[in-house]
């Protein structure tokens with residue numbers, strides 16, 4: 538394994554290696570403020586959530602909300618509400634490939650068929666910006 542460039546990256550790599558990534562994503566006051574703004578932007582742009590799906594917004598390097606719990610058979614729909622920054626959804630630990638990079642109001646959907654814990658990251662911002670999320674799927 539190549540020597541990490543920065544201690545923080547080493548710490549993150551160690552956390553992933555130890556399975557800490559299977560835990561829920563942080564949801565502190567900073568992220569809550571970002572998420573409140575994301576909801577406002579979504580509504581202001583005429584965004585509508587599909588009742589049959591669970592919506593996660595992407596905004597300012599965060600997933601909103603970062604943690605969702607759904608029943609198996611549920612589709613989660615991610616929507617980017619950032620104007621200029623593209624994001625992706627990468628269920629890396631589940632062995633999925635990264636989604637396309639999404640721009641403003643573009644979406645990605647994933648059907649969670651099997652119970653389990655599904656940590657995911659944003660391809661371009663997962664490590665340095667800690668843009669991470671978590672889906673818990675119940676039976």
Ligand SMILES: [Cu+2]
Nearest residue numbers: 624659662668
């Ligand atoms: Cu991102």
